[in-house]
Amino acid sequence: MSEGSRHALVTGGNRGIGLGVATRLLADGYDVTVTSRSGALGEDAPAGLRVVACDVTDAASVDAAFTQAEAAAGPVEVLVANAGITSDQLLMRMSEDEFASVVDTNLGGSWRVLKRASKGMIRARYGRVVLIGSVVGLYGGPGQANYSASKAGLVGLARSVTRELGGRGITVNVVAPGFIDTDMTAALDEATSQRYLSAIPAGRFGAVDDVAAAVAFLVAEQAGYVSGAVVPVDGGLGMGH
Template identity: 65%
Template sequence: MAAEKTTTEGQTTGRSVLVTGGNRGIGRAIAEAFLANGDTVAITSRNGEGPAGALAVACDVTDSASVDAAFTQVEQAHGPVEVLVANAGITKDQLLLRMSEDDFTSVVDTNLTGSFRVVQRATKGMMRLKRGRIVLVSSVVGLLGSPGQVNYAASKSGLVGMARSITRELGARGITANVVAPGYIDTEMTQGLDEDLKKQYKKSIPAGRFAQPSEVADVVTWLTSDQAAYISGAVIPVDGGLGMGH
């Protein structure tokens, strides 16, 4: 495992970092930001692909055995996970009256219970180290709600209670848990939207634009830095003012 070290700016580097769903979009940008910081990075993905320099491990966050196997692989290569970013998630949008129970439970099982699985596994090593940083990637939808996304909003809002409960349980052990709530981000998903719909969305955002994935990554890496060591149980919106802090 790379030895932990600190730069003159007080930024801890050389840590063992794990980003779930780090093969594309926001997760990939987060992994790349940690790599640029000098950390030792692993990512989980279903296809085994990831950014150059990161260890890619297969993991299904809906399966506890798969989660345990992924962590074991990362620990053998990089040592105990010191920074966990729970980013893996799915959507199955549908209006409430048409949403099937499977549409609801599968999204919650991946986004919320999946986060629980990886956090629970990560904290075992963090407690032994007496330090750790946990960042849960939520969404502005989890705070504001959205038509057709009862399942997604429920799963993402649940991360707030999770982070705050973790903070109360493990705060005295040098472990922080925070939530980042992105708004509309310029990823493959938003790039595929109809141009008129993009304009409509941008009109609702005070900043007048979508964010770059790197802008979310910058907030995540800062939350795991020494500068943010006294921040825990917080919800940080990265939404251009769309949610106004809700």
């Protein structure tokens, strides 16, 4: 089966990195479904993307989203788990909810969509899964104990599922972006921006397309022998941490 006939689903695909990944996969010929909490796409989304509503913190919502996507395009063969949130706060000030909500969305949400997608992948004996992590998942970040822990957990999730399902033609990898040129980095003041840039050997923030290119490789047919890997897209910031 050609990549162009594969059904790919990208969670949180309505903006930022998720939308960039979905746009790249669409251009590569995949049949692409994206999820958003509202079930809507932004004005900058390209024509051809299918969208379904999904709250990754709710198993019933995840199941309903997959059921709707499968009814439209068949089983999900490529999954990109991108949906996530941040709620930065210093450790001593971080509330129970600030910790739990970030971990449940970023790590728990990835587990829920991977669990649901695996049903069809096991039957087909084929699947490509990419979990969108972060350089701070292994590098750490002050004020990001919740976010860093959630992203570090994706590595254990990917490697455990690789050991469970690797013999069924299913790969699970993590792409770990660094500082990517999005609305978040655009809002930084000049001094902060320069401080971050000085720590990146490449001397620039990454582009969404840089992340999308890494994902596109990992979900392709030729990446079938790559699984349980963490692929940094961070300009050298993490140095493989």
